[in-house]
Amino acid sequence: MRLIESAHGHQAPEPIAVTGIGAVLPGGGGATGFWRNISAGASQIGKLTRFDPDRERLPVFAAAQIDDFDHRPYLPELKPSHAAKYTREILIAMAAAEQARQDAALLPGAVDPRRLSIVMSSSRGPLDWWRTAMEPGAQTPFADSGAMFRGLAGSPASMSAIYIGAQGLVTTISNACVGGHHAIGLALRELRCGASDAVLVGGHEFPILAQVARCYLALGDGVISGERDDPARAVRPYSKDREGFALGEGAVVLCLERESSAYARGAHVYANILAHRALNEADHPTTMDMTGSLTAGLIRDVLDDAGRKPDEVGYVCGHGTATRYNDLAESRALRALYPQRSADALPPHGSNKPIYGHTFGMAGIINAAATSLMLHHQTLAPTANLVEPDPECDHDHVAEGARKAQFDLAVSMSFAFGSQTSVLALEAAR
Template identity: 30%
Template sequence: MSCLRRASRLTRGLSSSSAAEAETLPPPRPSAGRRVVVTGLGAVTPLARGVGATWDRLVAGRCAVRSLAAEDLRFPEEAAGRTLEQLPSRVVAAVPRGKGEDEFAEDTWTKDKSVSGFISYALCAADEALRDANWLPSEDDKKERTGVSIGGGIGSISDILDASQMIIENRLRRLSPYFIPKILINMASGHVSMRYGFQGPNHAAVTACATGAHSIGDATRMIQFGDADVMVAGGTESNIDALSIAGFSRLRALSTKYNSSPLLASRPFDCGRDGFVIGEGCGVMVLEALDHAKERGAKIYAEVRGYGMSGDAHHITQPQSGGRGAILAMKRALDQSGLHVNEIGYVNAHATSTPLGDAVEANAIKSVFGDHAASGDLAISSTKGAIGHLLGAAGSVEAIFTVLAIHHGLAPPTLNLERPDPLFEGAFTPLAAPKKMSIRAAISNSFGFGGTNTSLLFSCPP
């Protein structure tokens, strides 16, 4: 018998043996399918450090958009001034820094040399969320059942700029050994995990402007599947730098018409919108299995009822004109939740203040909600009028706003909505002022470059 024939017979024998063994193996353990609730909130936003101050200023109609200053660019004075003059968009929504009660104390969170801006925001927001949830376990078994899912959109462009300059100036030997850890997006999750000793899933989504929402949705699935009892989830971004602003400007994505009147620049759904205002910050939720939360007597803000995802399969930056991707994401979240469209009281729209994106989303909402949207019983707003577009952190901060809308029975406003787009008519119009109302369930939309779409559906506590 030739070597080839013997090898062929041996292979057939192994294949049949493996198949027989596979037939006798038990099926995989089914997913836990547990209900998931929100028990803690933390935020660092352009309005304030802290969830309470941020929410109060949001519903009071405060706007955090301001003029871009030369010192924001963190260049030498001459280079900063020269660069500032070249940037087409000169409005930003930056996190307020300082020692005040509602300001971000940068030195407190960046003592470790491996911590960059977006990581420091995540550490601060996670600390607030965990304390709010009263979940700072010391027992090993509880730490092993607690995970982290915090993503980011870009990482630390400013550190990349600094390192590039060192190479240009032949100062490569002075490059920090912490350079790579400072720019890796998963290090936000890593630092939170290390700070508290959490040994559950350590995960980081990177899906552009849908990152924060995907991070929350993924964390929900991890709890439902039984990988963890508690997850610290959200998105973070620190990108007020020359390269980020220049890059988005070259895409013609940023507002340029309101450089002299920054408070008016972010105007979702308004006829005068001309692009988004770049922002930064972080939003973090503590998610928990319902049975686990009840057992320890945790307060519950809301339940995560649905997590819908889709892809446009259309264009790198532009949504498909019919809004099919957004429609699919919302419908899938609704299907998963078991709720009817008429049971949704509020939609926190992704609307970034771009001419095309806002119109596509508005039509998608109209398509999904139909008569309910036209009835006036569905409140719609985009909170980006107040805080700009936080990119990778947008989805998580806006998810927090959606949860608080349910918790407080108050839908937040859309700032600068002076002339709503003509596609709105009758009762189907975004809120220009906060609206006190009972909200039993709400949706938060987040869409990103690459055609990635996410809808999170929250409901009142079970």
């Protein structure tokens, strides 16, 4: 692993450059559409139409849905006979991966195919296909060879690799809402040990199903939002009137390369990922440390790995699910990280879930993409829908709208069932 001298005089591993962003999400795709919605605080959560809440007797009425998707503009080389064997999830993930490759200008031959890898994250995989296939009266869903592709959680990564020509490590991990961060962590290891020269790392999630809603509703009130009249305001993290999250779907993929390799081939760099750390508290399966001390310690560790200090952090991208435990845990972690600071002196801290809902295995990738673009544009994206903060979350969430800033270090946080916490440190491109 190559060590470099940072601008702050610390020895740290070589930064990993984010050179491409692909996004197929509600309300427009690509890095441009993604940034437009994130920076404007423009919620893409609307009326849930994927299933009938009243018929299902479920108090869930809002979701961030991709209503129309045609893979052909994204994947012009994909034969119709092959596309017919794939699910919507596979095609959307393939489209996001190809977008990221093109955005990075990673042309064929730019990297040895044997050193081009793809790592994906999904918390549930092809749940919708399995649900349909197992319904009573389903019409022979297993009768053609495409069933093998449609039923595998790893098919979006595998089919993306075939389309792009990636012959390195191709795998999919599943670890609830920290899976996206963990996929990035695996990509960092691949790049820093020299096994890969470029990694397309992403997440895909399609959880807008009555069955998934029931799972979360069974946990009690305040987990899934019951907002019916104004779906765009369904998700209100850190807010006194929070109700929980809304389900969201889509795919986001980042292209990662060693900084030196990226600049050597003349690539555009959005931001650098400096370090990743993950912690399993091995404690309560559905809550996290509510003192804030464990998360604060993990942030200190990841910053130490990066050769940076907490006082240098200019923004914290929170998990921000608009659930009480998550919101309070994040705010307490900030206070534990900066015990001498008043609330108004803490780094700005926000959430993008009011825009795209909760996307589980993709959430950490969305956070990393959003944070990379904030560093690139030197603009903090707002936490939408926040009018009156919870008294325990009464610090700076950039609630007024996008804010120009001068900062070169940010932290992204992710939490998951199983008492799991994950942290990334990112810096502005040099």
